[in-house]
Amino acid sequence: MSEYTVPLKRVMLLQNALENGGTATCPLRRPETTSDALIEVENDTRTHHIKVTFGPLTGSLTLQRGDSSKYMALRDHLEELANGRTESGRQSEQALAMRQALEAVNAILDPEHEAYISPTNDAKHPFRVIVLDGLGDICALTKGHCKDQLVETVRTQLRPPSEGHGEHP
Structure with a gap:
């Protein structure tokens, strides 16, 4: 950088x-x-x-x-x-990285979701993101080392489950 x-x-x-x-x-x-x-x-x-x-x-x-x-x-x-x-x-680099990660996560969220980011004590995963819905329920929770990793994990967790699992009644 x-x-x-x-x-x-x-x-x-x-x-x-x-x-x-x-x-x-x-x-x-x-x-x-x-x-x-x-x-x-x-x-x-x-x-x-x-x-x-x-x-x-x-x-x-x-x-x-x-x-x-x-x-x-x-x-x-x-x-x-x-x-x-x-x-x-x-703390400048960490603070800027956190702000950029939060902005990246917010960019993929629906309006009813709200993301929060905080630092961790884990050097391998220095950021924690929690995404809440309008009722305050946790929809996604992850730790990561960069904004791309956080975005991908949140996107995966928020993806609606596929209907059925190929099973037939």
Whole structure:
């Protein structure tokens, strides 16, 4: 899997967010997907206090107002958080994989079904998916290591049983 990057043309967005404060949304891209980071900036006379939220992860950073490389430092911080290279970004890959798996499972469900995903302690099967019907009954339950495996297992479990088993009365 390739890494998230902030497109160079978005550095101007980062510059504007730092100078004016407030909130901004910055897309981070990799070939297979784009995800947004929410940036909140509070300024005082000497520093920029920044909080970044990327999916379930958050990170913070303080930059000096007079630093000419602060925009690049913010860009680097966003990329490090998204790619799991900061302490708070360590779960980034697992969190993104879980979100992608849930989206993939939801894509095959009928409207009356609802899927839930959670991490497990099993390194070989790090994700658990439970699918409920409108009454709250479990329709599918599986553990797996990737979204494709989870989708296929849920699809198989939700497939209506074939009528009869080739038996004749």
